[in-house]
Amino acid sequence: MQVKWRNNLKNGWRYAALAPILLLNGCAGNPYWIFNPKGLMADTDLFYLILDVVIMGSIVGLTALLVIWFMWRYQKGKNRGKYDPTWSHSNTIEVFVWGIPIIAVGFLSWFAVKGTFEINPYNPTVITNHMKPNGDPVEVDVIATDWQWLFVYPQYHMAVANELVLPTHTPVFFRLTSTAVTTTFFIPQLVGMIDVMPGMRTKNALESNNMGEYQGIASDYAGAGTSWMTFKTKMLSSADFGQWVQKVQQSPTSMTYTSFNHYAEPYINVHHKVAYFSSVQNGLFDHVIDEVMNGKTWSIPPMMTENMVAYMQKQDAEHRD
Amino acid sequence: MLVDLAGGWNPMLGRLAWSQIPYDNPILAPLFVAVVIGTIIILGLITYYGKWTYLWKEWLTTVDHKKLGVMYIILGLVMLFRGFIDGLMIRTQQAWAVGTHSSGVFGATHGYLTPFHFGQVYSAHGLIMILLAATPLLVGFMNIIVPIQIGARDMAYPYLNALGLWITAAAGALIMISLFVGDFAHNGWFGYAPIFELQYSPGVGVDYWIWTMELVALGTTLGGINILATIIKMRAPGMSWGRLPIFVWASLSANVIALTSFPALQVALGLVAADRYLGAHFFTAGLGGNLMLYTNLFWIWGHPEVYFVILPAFGMMSEIFPTFSEKPLFGYITMVLASLAIAGVSWLVWLHHFFTMGAGPYVNSAFSVATMLVGIPTGVKVFNWAFTMYRGRLTFNAAMLWAIGALFLLLIGGLTGMMLAVPAINYMVHNSVFVVAHFHSMLLVIVYAIFASVIYWFPKVFGFKLDEFWAKTMFWLFSAGTTLVFVPMYMLGFMGMTRRLDYVFNTAWHPYLLVMEFGIVVYMISVLAFFALLYVSIRDHAKNRVGADAWGTSRSLEWLTHSPVPFYNFAVLPHISARDEVAWRRDNGIDHVQPDHYEDIHMPNNTGVAIILGGLTFVLGFALVWRIWWLCILSLLAIMALVIYRSFKGDPGYIITAAELEEMEKDAMCREAQIGKQHYRVGGGVLGDAIAYERSDLPPLASQPGSSVGLGHRS
Amino acid sequence: MSSPASNVDPKTAELWDKGHYQYDVIATRTLGYFMYLLSDGMLFATLFAAYGVLSYQHSYFGGPTPADFVKPWYTFVQTMALFLSVLAYGFGMNALKNKNKSGVISGLLAAFVLGVLFLMLDIHDMTHLASLGIGVATSGGMSAFIVLTQVHATHIFFGLIWILVMMAQVMTKGFTTDVVGRLLTLRMFWHLQAIIWVFVYVFVYLWGYMS
Numbered sequence A: 001m002q003v004k005w006r007n008n009l010k011n012g013w014r015y016a017a018l019a020p021i022l023l024l025n026g027c028a029g030n031p032y033w034i035f036n037p038k039g040l041m042a043d044t045d046l047f048y049l050i051l052d053v054v055i056m057g058s059i060v061g062l063t064a065l066l067v068i069w070f071m072w073r074y075q076k077g078k079n080r081g082k083y084d085p086t087w088s089h090s091n092t093i094e095v096f097v098w099g100i101p102i103i104a105v106g107f108l109s110w111f112a113v114k115g116t117f118e119i120n121p122y123n124p125t126v127i128t129n130h131m132k133p134n135g136d137p138v139e140v141d142v143i144a145t146d147w148q149w150l151f152v153y154p155q156y157h158m159a160v161a162n163e164l165v166l167p168t169h170t171p172v173f174f175r176l177t178s179t180a181v182t183t184t185f186f187i188p189q190l191v192g193m194i195d196v197m198p199g200m201r202t203k204n205a206l207e208s209n210n211m212g213e214y215q216g217i218a219s220d221y222a223g224a225g226t227s228w229m230t231f232k233t234k235m236l237s238s239a240d241f242g243q244w245v246q247k248v249q250q251s252p253t254s255m256t257y258t259s260f261n262h263y264a265e266p267y268i269n270v271h272h273k274v275a276y277f278s279s280v281q282n283g284l285f286d287h288v289i290d291e292v293m294n295g296k297t298w299s300i301p302p303m304m305t306e307n308m309v310a311y312m313q314k315q316d317a318e319h320r321d
Numbered sequence B: 001m002l003v004d005l006a007g008g009w010n011p012m013l014g015r016l017a018w019s020q021i022p023y024d025n026p027i028l029a030p031l032f033v034a035v036v037i038g039t040i041i042i043l044g045l046i047t048y049y050g051k052w053t054y055l056w057k058e059w060l061t062t063v064d065h066k067k068l069g070v071m072y073i074i075l076g077l078v079m080l081f082r083g084f085i086d087g088l089m090i091r092t093q094q095a096w097a098v099g100t101h102s103s104g105v106f107g108a109t110h111g112y113l114t115p116f117h118f119g120q121v122y123s124a125h126g127l128i129m130i131l132l133a134a135t136p137l138l139v140g141f142m143n144i145i146v147p148i149q150i151g152a153r154d155m156a157y158p159y160l161n162a163l164g165l166w167i168t169a170a171a172g173a174l175i176m177i178s179l180f181v182g183d184f185a186h187n188g189w190f191g192y193a194p195i196f197e198l199q200y201s202p203g204v205g206v207d208y209w210i211w212t213m214e215l216v217a218l219g220t221t222l223g224g225i226n227i228l229a230t231i232i233k234m235r236a237p238g239m240s241w242g243r244l245p246i247f248v249w250a251s252l253s254a255n256v257i258a259l260t261s262f263p264a265l266q267v268a269l270g271l272v273a274a275d276r277y278l279g280a281h282f283f284t285a286g287l288g289g290n291l292m293l294y295t296n297l298f299w300i301w302g303h304p305e306v307y308f309v310i311l312p313a314f315g316m317m318s319e320i321f322p323t324f325s326e327k328p329l330f331g332y333i334t335m336v337l338a339s340l341a342i343a344g345v346s347w348l349v350w351l352h353h354f355f356t357m358g359a360g361p362y363v364n365s366a367f368s369v370a371t372m373l374v375g376i377p378t379g380v381k382v383f384n385w386a387f388t389m390y391r392g393r394l395t396f397n398a399a400m401l402w403a404i405g406a407l408f409l410l411l412i413g414g415l416t417g418m419m420l421a422v423p424a425i426n427y428m429v430h431n432s433v434f435v436v437a438h439f440h441s442m443l444l445v446i447v448y449a450i451f452a453s454v455i456y457w458f459p460k461v462f463g464f465k466l467d468e469f470w471a472k473t474m475f476w477l478f479s480a481g482t483t484l485v486f487v488p489m490y491m492l493g494f495m496g497m498t499r500r501l502d503y504v505f506n507t508a509w510h511p512y513l514l515v516m517e518f519g520i521v522v523y524m525i526s527v528l529a530f531f532a533l534l535y536v537s538i539r540d541h542a543k544n545r546v547g548a549d550a551w552g553t554s555r556s557l558e559w560l561t562h563s564p565v566p567f568y569n570f571a572v573l574p575h576i577s578a579r580d581e582v583a584w585r586r587d588n589g590i591d592h593v594q595p596d597h598y599e600d601i602h603m604p605n606n607t608g609v610a611i612i613l614g615g616l617t618f619v620l621g622f623a624l625v626w627r628i629w630w631l632c633i634l635s636l637l638a639i640m641a642l643v644i645y646r647s648f649k650g651d652p653g654y655i656i657t658a659a660e661l662e663e664m665e666k667d668a669m670c671r672e673a674q675i676g677k678q679h680y681r682v683g684g685g686v687l688g689d690a691i692a693y694e695r696s697d698l699p700p701l702a703s704q705p706g707s708s709v710g711l712g713h714r715s
Numbered sequence C: 001m002s003s004p005a006s007n008v009d010p011k012t013a014e015l016w017d018k019g020h021y022q023y024d025v026i027a028t029r030t031l032g033y034f035m036y037l038l039s040d041g042m043l044f045a046t047l048f049a050a051y052g053v054l055s056y057q058h059s060y061f062g063g064p065t066p067a068d069f070v071k072p073w074y075t076f077v078q079t080m081a082l083f084l085s086v087l088a089y090g091f092g093m094n095a096l097k098n099k100n101k102s103g104v105i106s107g108l109l110a111a112f113v114l115g116v117l118f119l120m121l122d123i124h125d126m127t128h129l130a131s132l133g134i135g136v137a138t139s140g141g142m143s144a145f146i147v148l149t150q151v152h153a154t155h156i157f158f159g160l161i162w163i164l165v166m167m168a169q170v171m172t173k174g175f176t177t178d179v180v181g182r183l184l185t186l187r188m189f190w191h192l193q194a195i196i197w198v199f200v201y202v203f204v205y206l207w208g209y210m211s
């Protein structure tokens, strides 16, 4: 019942309210990732966005019209409206002046709190309340380095760098940390942002029923390589996902605590390199957090990007392939 | 050396070395040459016209709140221009470096700025715009207007006022010198932990960032104390709290925020400095540090700061709407309460800047609701301005147009702010250009209000109006720029474009980035229009001379005294009888009644101590950045010695006798009577016939003050 | 008539001040100084908050905690030194009421000596810590401990210089408005530092000792 009401609101208002913007893009596909969610979390976010814009937008819009009307009506010399040089107070208007914002804010607050719990990254009720009783969630440990993403699949004892592949119709739970500096994990069409911080663990979750490929971004400035610290997220059917897992597990390379130390050195991923690791030493995620808490840093060379072209040549020469 | 540094250090020069001067940088080197040539030309002109003594006596050593205010505003405008150039550079990089096929020059793989340089540009842009453009501009206006509006002869502490200015100027100088000596921080204007730690930012950039902010914080705190004490203690007789002009209320609320919140910034950055200079572990990821602590401390200041800058802007709008609606402000008491409410609530919302850091839903909800509460008083203000226009008689001159522009921007900024306040929405647009568009809408409210005020109060300070045509032309160009830059930016936000990208990976965003680049060009033209405005207005100033009540419909006390305001503000302090005193006198036909007799007044002396202290703080900042320890100690000792010297010397002030006063007042009234007729020359200001008596025009001290009365001065 | 009604009759209204209006120079100065102290208090509040966040067990990172080296009696001596210094200053200010120059000077002198004693004890404490190999770089918790206590000590240091300056001014200038104003503000400063020390003593030293 509630869901239906929501869908109506969403579909109705989405296109009505945003028609002018959507028109601008015509048929070039929809570049508005935020208006075009493909996962439960992003979907919920859009619902609140539309709700907020409708409520606040109508107040703001009416106020704008009111101001424009006053500007037209009371322009000096036009004699359209009555000039009352002493009028500066009215209890009735004061009641509205305070009342309208109070009611609007009260109403929005209620929804804001509700929404916060629905998409709470640690326990998003939009996902957990509808979790299929026997559909096993997928777990992914995300480790951000300077400037790459490592996705560890503890259930499959494997890891993938700079590419995230997930099955549809399955809840996915993330644990996230970082080796060097703080950044933010963000897949606009699937799930909102969560910070990843060195020496700490945050969580997030997503679920999507739409197969496809979605852009993932490091959305907080983390130093020179941030702009290239992107990754593709592929949502596959369960069968395809199973095949993909097998493919990764056949990769010749593996990830140990020692090889991770090398992997985590600063690296700007300009060529969008993806790497598969068929096996991962157990507990890598917790190990990284421990190491960082013990003071391990992966510092960057001073002024490494003074001359980016030269640095890239150096990086290509020094680093793996 | 205290901590291990990458790169060299020696006891004489600290970290300073030739290699730190970017003479081989294709952008900075020519700029440096241009700056040097420009400086030589300006200095040459001053020498040629023999203005050094005038400059030193009337400006650099002044303690006159109006002149200090003017210098604050000039500083703000210069920094606004520098920040604007940074903005131009950011937009150009993003319009250029799109997609893998985009070209790169000057060592960048894409565009013309390497990531490290790009980071410096936007960090400097943000810091400059908020702390060295908006803040000094607003402080400048508060400095000029507040004392006159409450009927005082000066600020409570004129010498402290000068000190505040010169410390702020030192901060400006420090960030400017970072262009040519060393580099600037790349960690954004608010800084992220732990990227500003030595391991990830080994250069001096972050140190420049720390000490610039510390100096601004110091200067602003001193200024805030001064304005608060002035408002509380120096109101003219009859100026009760209920009659206080609304801009004064706004300044009061704003400075309460400044006074209580800047210490948090000082501590936050001081602790970063402890990490970087002493090897402490406040914000490191390991060894017991807590990097989230930094983010909290910073925004505990950061959010109140944004209200510190918007409240005076609200106050300006609340002065301008009634004047050009020819009726009193609607709901004065409501407006005052709203300002105070905003100041109060601004303390309770800081966490909305990092909803995504992973606090639990209870915490996030609480801060979300608190944030939205701010929307209530803000909404009330907008409604009250609307109802000020209702049943009014509106004149749409340039000042009014800028104020109305500010109102509409506030509507947009408020709408988007209320979106960001909901965590469920915030998760999607945080760290995206949507946030950037939100706060530029809000900061543009301030810029619009400032330009409105420049036009509105210019005649009060200089005695003639600015040119209407060019002021309006600038308004329309600027507004076109605003639309062209920020509408696409909001759209890009909804497309998921995140902020601070020095390389744009998605080519679908390119058209919008190009439109924004075009918008920046339009902004550039509006800057030219501003120069034209100044040129034409000064050229035609004789035509545009005005009397005390420059607009004929003005309301508050500053319009009672002459334009330009004499250095003693009021020959005899006014006795206040109504809330809009000038409107009340005008309506009762007593606005031309002049005092019938004068008495001696006591004024503070000029002092060179303030500007020297400012210079020394700059040296101290520079020495700290480069870790030149002997220079740190030396400049610190010099500062202490100078402060103690000044405290021994004191300032007896001087007396303007009743006779001198009467003479000057007669001249001023005579000049007012001549307006529109012919040039009437008095005094020796830059603009000759337009400027009132300056301090040095007084005959050599006729009378010595009787007793020592310290910093204060009596009527 | 575009002004809000004023209950003053314009015909008889007093328009200009008759020259009686004066404001109180000393009160204005103390108000301003009070506001400065408010911001100084905020500064310490922020430092205390930082200390609160960084005084969990894991903030010390297995290294030394205040419990390992704080000697309550030692800090108690410091407390007494500072309190007596404030008391001495108070006696000095009492003498000010009778314009008793030598009384003021001896009050200030006693306050100065006791303040120096406080500072010496603090410096001794810090060098002792350093000899144990404990410093700001030891751990987050120790950074917070040392920075908070030493920021307070720095305030005391500048206060001492100020006391010296005031002694010189009382001697050379006597009780001018300026000097009296400064003596009053210095008293406010000295009191605030003592109050803050109470918090440091209780929350940093004693609490650190016990946990």
Ligand code: HEM
Pocket: B190, B306, B307, B309, B310, B352, B353, B354, B371, B372, B374, B375, B378, B413, B414, B416, B417, B418, B420, B421, B422, B426, B429, B430, B431, B435, B438, B439, B442, B443, B446
């Ligand atoms: C109705 C009142 C307002 C609300 C509800 C509001 C809400 C918010 C929120 C929630 C954020 C955080 C966005 C994010 O990073 O995810 C934000 C950012 C910001 N707001 Fe506002 N805001 C309001 C008014 C203002 C005003 C008046 C100003 C100042 C002129 C302002 C300036 C800023 C700035 C500078 C930032 C971002 C700073 C940065 O990340 O670099 N806001 N606002």
Ligand SMILES: [Cu+2]
Pocket: B087, B125, B126, B129, B440
């Ligand atoms: Cu900007």
Ligand SMILES: [Cu+2]
Pocket: B302, B303, B306, B349, B350, B352, B353
């Ligand atoms: Cu905020």
